[in-house]
Amino acid sequence: MTIFSTAAADILSLLGTSATFTPATGSPVEGVNVVVDLELLMQPGGYNADAYAQYTTIECLLSDLPHEPNRNESFSVSGTVYNVDSVLENDGLFVKVIVHE
Numbered sequence: 423m424t425i426f427s428t429a430a431a432d433i434l435s436l437l438g439t440s441a442t443f444t445p446a447t448g449s450p451v452e453g454v455n456v457v458v459d460l461e462l463l464m465q466p467g468g469y470n471a472d473a474y475a476q477y478t479t480i481e482c483l484l485s486d487l488p489h490e491p492n493r494n495e496s497f498s499v500s501g502t503v504y505n506v507d508s509v510l511e512n513d514g515l516f517v518k519v520i521v522h523e
Contacts, residue, residue: 430483430515431455441480441499443487456482458499480504481511481518491519 438455445451459479480497484490491497491506498504504521511518 427483427485427515434483438482439499441482441497443482443491444496444498445488446492446495448488451487454482454486454497456480456497456499458504477520478504478522479510479518480521481516484512484515484517487517490517497521 434455434457438457440452441454441456443451443454457480459481462477462479463474464477480499482497490509490512493506493508495506496503497506502523504523507520507522509517510520
């Protein structure tokens with residue numbers, strides 16, 4: 423582990439919530455530390471106007487997952503199941519996905 427990946431894991435263990443990632447195929451991965459943002463305002467793609475929508479995102483360490491999350495895979499957090507819509511960011515260390523309940 424590099425100093426950055428160690429620091430990232432430490433931050434998520436302090437600020438994150440434990441979740442279970444369920445891939446489309448394969449076994450669920452338990453104990454994934456995630457940060458859930460329920461009220462992120464973003465500008466949806468495909469518009470040429472100032473339109474904003476509220477989204478829910480989940481961010482976690484990419485190394486905690488078997489692969490980058492795909493559409494319709496899910497995270498279970500405190501009894502709520504969030505289905506992945508799309509990947510918003512992936513810097514090789516963290517991955518942030520747009521999800522819905």
